[in-house]
């Protein structure tokens with residue numbers, strides 16, 4: 360069973376790395392657990408409540424071979440006594456990824472479906488009944504955003520900007536909903552070619568007076584794509600701050616904030632909070648020795 364340590368969450372100062380007369384703090388949600396790190400528990404918390412109140416004992420969700428969401432779902436289901444089913448995109452490989460192996464070890468049943476069935480959100484018949492509670496691919500939706508909003512209980516309204524990585528946009532929407540009116544939320548998009556993302560986030564935003572913007576230029580070629588510069592940055596960032604990052608989400612976030620800081624995107628004396636949303640387990644898909652941490 361994974362022990363989640365919410366007491367370990369800290370706010371670490373990183374002014375020295377980001378420079379440019381900015382105050383920069385990093386909210387270390389990665390410290391919750393090496394396995395179920397980051398934002399995923401927050402996104403799942405109210406789903407568990409709803410599943411329970413509907414009398415469902417099985418949670419079904421979707422993801423790829425390296426999905427942080429799949430692994431987190433397997434872990435919380437094990438802890439809370441739900442049966443977990445992971446619908447996985449693509450053919451069953453001869454060797455499971457470490458992520459899927461870990462999910463299976465936590466009792467999740469893995470069901471592999473073709474990419475076209477996956478795109479149609481096909482649910483195998485045996486799981487399509489009133490005992491099952493279904494969570495969207497990547498946990499997108501209002502219930503996830505409501506949970507993500509509680510991330511800001513670890514913060515305060517003194518920050519002028521809150522920066523986070525954006526996949527489905529659920530976490531960002533929650534943060535927009537929870538932030539104060541004087542704060543601005545900056546989301547770094549890790550997917551390429553996702554023109555609907557802004558309107559999807561908008562659909563989850565409750566108070567339309569909040570300030571937020573999506574930055575599209577730091578996806579490094581697309582979801583889970585990377586290059587030598589990003590890997591070098593991760594090692595450099597670790598050397599200077601002792602903070603590990605993951606190449607899918609948080610490395611792109613820290614890289615983007617550093618570039619934006621260098622181009623005076625943030626007015627002088629801004630006070631930034633960067634959300635370290637975890638995801639470190641995904642680095643296992645990199646060739647051994649790539650990272651120094």
Ligand SMILES: *Cc1c(COP(=O)(O)O)cnc(C)c1O
Nearest residue numbers: 526527528529530608636637638
């Ligand atoms: C899932 C994930 C995100 C993105 O969250 P969304 O709510 O899908 O936008 C960001 N960072 C990490 C580490 C994640 O695992």
